[in-house]
Amino acid sequence: MLQLHDVTKLYGSGAAQVRALDGVSLSVDAGSLVAVMGPSGSGKSTLLTIAGSLEEPTSGDVVVGGSPLASMSVDERARLRRRSIGFVFQDFNLLPGLTAAENVALPLELDGTRPRAARQMAIEALEGLGLDTEADRFPDQLSGGERQRVAIARAVVGDRRLLLADEPSGALDSANGEAVMRLVLAACRRGVAAVVVTHDAQLASWADRVVFIRDGRIVDGTVPPPSPEALLQAAPEP
Amino acid sequence: MSVRHALLGLLSEGPTYGHQLRQEFEERTGDVWPLNVGQVYTTLQRLERDGLVESDDGASEGPQRAFRITAAGRDELERWLHTPPDLSAPPRDELVIKVLVAISLPGVDVRRLLQVHRRRVVELMQQWTRLKEDEGELDLAFALVVDAELFRLDSVVRWLDAAEGRLKRASVSEVGTDRSSGPRLRRRLVVR
Known part of the structure; x- marks a missing residue:
């Protein structure tokens, strides 16, 4: 669903030039959740904005759903972002003047879905996340955990196939952080490909695969773990 | 236990x-x-x-x-x-000792070493987290044990991250300074 081939991103020039990404290759299949772990300044957020076509790489290729982004026009990329890619940010980025349902319906309406149909899809997405009674509330009437669930509903509503999340649990407590990752994983089990960038190992551990980024390079990755039952057989006697 | x-x-x-x-x-x-x-x-x-x-x-x-x-x-x-369990003295933590030995040896890529351990711990955390995936089948005692294990392993990853940051800052500040001069913090810890 998402492939990055040897992607490099430079900011600035001359002595002030910063190499934010340095030859990054990454492949995320439909239905799988990949976490990118790294400290701040390691390039993980840049990786996400480039994967979501919000920025262009200095060199290298990004392919989403089989289509190379470099071969698309500006309009085609905007359409891809509206239709196929959902974003979740640390600070939720909900529009304060719109209700939960209106926030979720917005990308559909921007893409030409009729308001009534868009609202229906938004309500269904909210119901799927246990927010059916919050649909007509405004963001400031929701708790932090509820706001983030609305943001996830907006990111998965309609036929979105790629979910990109940047520190999605933000300042949420661990129970809400876990709830966020359960929702992301549930979307993946329905066939969505997801990339979550985080510095938090507990969040990352929900992923099928964790890759580690340092100074703009992917330096390591987990191998698929054996079945969890192995843990229990290995537990020492008390 | x-x-x-x-x-x-x-x-x-x-x-x-x-x-x-x-x-x-x-x-x-x-x-x-x-x-x-x-x-x-x-x-x-x-x-x-x-x-x-x-x-x-x-x-x-x-x-x-x-x-x-x-x-x-x-x-x-x-x-x-x-009665709180005795947490007053740091345990003899094998990972901490490995890293302390590594920084004193020439030719060891400590950052690489930290990453090897970080990956292994995150892999273990992935296994524990899988056990939580089906929330409906999770009984309370088991959920508490899994949480405890995840928080324990998480603290190991955080320590590895902090150690990496500290080593990075130390290697920057070491340039042009004589390590033997200047005040150095030394404290003897009672280790169980």
């Missing part, structure tokens, strides 16, 4: 046979710590010797012997529950 006090806890709910205690113990601890039946009987004998439990007079040794908690046993259980 105190089997002794866990058994007292189970017996505080009423008299129980030894083989039932084993089963109950495993269920209450989320089946994470298997217990052999010999261990149960040895522990019960010691508890009886210490006057914390008593068994039926004249009953034969073995599975048909019921045990009950004494008043002294209840006092001991209460005392144990409210």
Whole structure:
């Protein structure tokens, strides 16, 4: 669903030039959740904005759903972002003047879905996340955990196939952080490909695969773990 | 892990046979710590010797012997529950020692070493997290044990991250300075 081939991103020039990404290759299949772990300044957020076509790489290729982004026009990329890619940010980025349902319906309406149909899809997405009674509330009437669930509903509503999340649990407590990752994983089990960038190992551990980024390079990755039952057989006697 | 006090806890709910205690113990601890039946009987004998439990007079040794908690046993259980475990001295942590040895040896890529350990710990965390995936089937005792393990492993990853940051800053500040001069923080820790 998402492939990055040897992607490099430079900011600035001359002595002030910063190499934010340095030859990054990454492949995320439909239905799988990949976490990118790294400290701040390691390039993980840049990786996400480039994967979501919000920025262009200095060199290298990004392919989403089989289509190379470099071969698309500006309009085609905007359409891809509206239709196929959902974003979740640390600070939720909900529009304060719109209700939960209106926030979720917005990308559909921007893409030409009729308001009534868009609202229906938004309500269904909210119901799927246990927010059916919050649909007509405004963001400031929701708790932090509820706001983030609305943001996830907006990111998965309609036929979105790629979910990109940047520190999605933000300042949420661990129970809400876990709830966020359960929702992301549930979307993946329905066939969505997801990339979550985080510095938090507990969040990352929900992923099928964790890759580690340092100074703009992917330096390591987990191998698929054996079945969890192995843990229990290995537990020492008390 | 105190089997002794866990058994007292189970017996505080009423008299129980030894083989039932084993089963109950495993269920209450989320089946994470298997217990052999010999261990149960040895522990019960010691508890009886210490006057914390008593068994039926004249009953034969073995599975048909019921045990009950004494008043002294209840006092001991209460005392144990409210006494914090000894966390005052840092444990002799093998990973910390490995890293301390690594930074003192020439030619060891410490960043790489930290990453090898980080990956292994995150892989373990992935396994524990998989056990939480089906929330509907998660029983409370087991969920608490899994959470405890995840927080413990998470703290290891955080320490590795902090160590990497500290090493990076140290390598920057070392350029052009003489390590033998200047104040250095040295503190002797009591290590268990």
